Amino acid sequence: GAVVSQHPSWVICKSGTSVKIECRSLDFQATTMFWYRQFPKQSLMLMATSNEGSKATYEQGVEKDKFLINHASLTLSTLTVTSAHPEDSSFYICSATQGLAGVYNEQFFGPGTRLTVL
Amino acid sequence: GDSVTQMEGPVTLSEEAFLTINCTYTATGYPSLFWYVQYPGEGLQLLLKATKADDKGSNKGFEATYRKETTSFHLEKGSVQVSDSAVYFCALSEPNTGNQFYFGTGTSLTVIP
Numbered sequence: 001g002a003v004v005s006q007h008p009s010w011v012i013c014k015s016g017t018s019v020k021i022e023c024r025s026l027d028f029q030a031t032t033m034f035w036y037r038q039f040p041k042q043s044l045m046l047m048a049t050s051n052e053g054s055k056a057t058y059e060q061g062v063e064k065d066k067f068l069i070n071h072a073s074l075t076l077s078t079l080t081v082t083s084a085h086p087e088d089s090s091f092y093i094c095s096a097t098q099g100l101a102g103v104y105n106e107q108f109f110g111p112g113t114r115l116t117v118l
Numbered sequence: 119g120d121s122v123t124q125m126e127g128p129v130t131l132s133e134e135a136f137l138t139i140n141c142t143y144t145a146t147g148y149p150s151l152f153w154y155v156q157y158p159g160e161g162l163q164l165l166l167k168a169t170k171a172d173d174k175g176s177n178k179g180f181e182a183t184y185r186k187e188t189t190s191f192h193l194e195k196g197s198v199q200v201s202d203s204a205v206y207f208c209a210l211s212e213p214n215t216g217n218q219f220y221f222g223t224g225t226s227l228t229v230i231p
């Protein structure tokens with residue numbers, strides 16, 4: 001199957017700093033990428049849907065100025081957690097799909113990035 | 119709207135026991151159904167999928183059948199191993215929601231020797 005990578009796999013930062021997480025589709029063009037957040041022992045919460053070349057669509061309750069998403073190319077989306085605080089500590093997972101309209105599109109998940117804010 | 123309801127855990131089984139994790143769904147269209155597995159500290163891995171009614175997905179001894187009449191996609195395995203210990207997520211996706219995934223809450227499985 002297709003491969004999605006995330007970088008870094010884990011990051012520790014100080015409160016108030018910004019952290020960028022990259023999500024790459026390695027062997028296919030991803031028209032659509034999704035960003036999820038997973039709290040310990042809980043399910044994945046969709047944060048936003050990112051389409052190449054357009055602004056991300058954020059889910060209700062997700063601060064778009066706090067979680068900046070850029071999908072500048074068909075193989076790369078970035079999530080920047082701005083002015084991170086300890087409550088932003090979480091496991092962030094991206095997924096990517098070709099995003100063909102009206103048909104089944106398999107979604108491929110990255111391995112996740114664990115963010116710890118001190 | 120679309121949603122997935124999954125059996126709550128945690129589930130603890132002895133090695134070689136039979137496993138069932140229940141999953142039911144609500145969807146407005148014709149979804150594809152998935153089971154994902156997450157091992158400790160790792161991301162999600164696709165375990166199996168079914169894209170239409172009556173399809174059976176299978177992988178690594180796990181099976182699930184897409185039952186439209188009962189809107190269910192229960193995960194089963196005849197004989198679990200210690201290495202199957204993980205969290206299992208049921209999910210659905212359908213084209214008319216932009217391929218967005220809806221996940222169940224996850225079921226933690228621990229298999230003891």
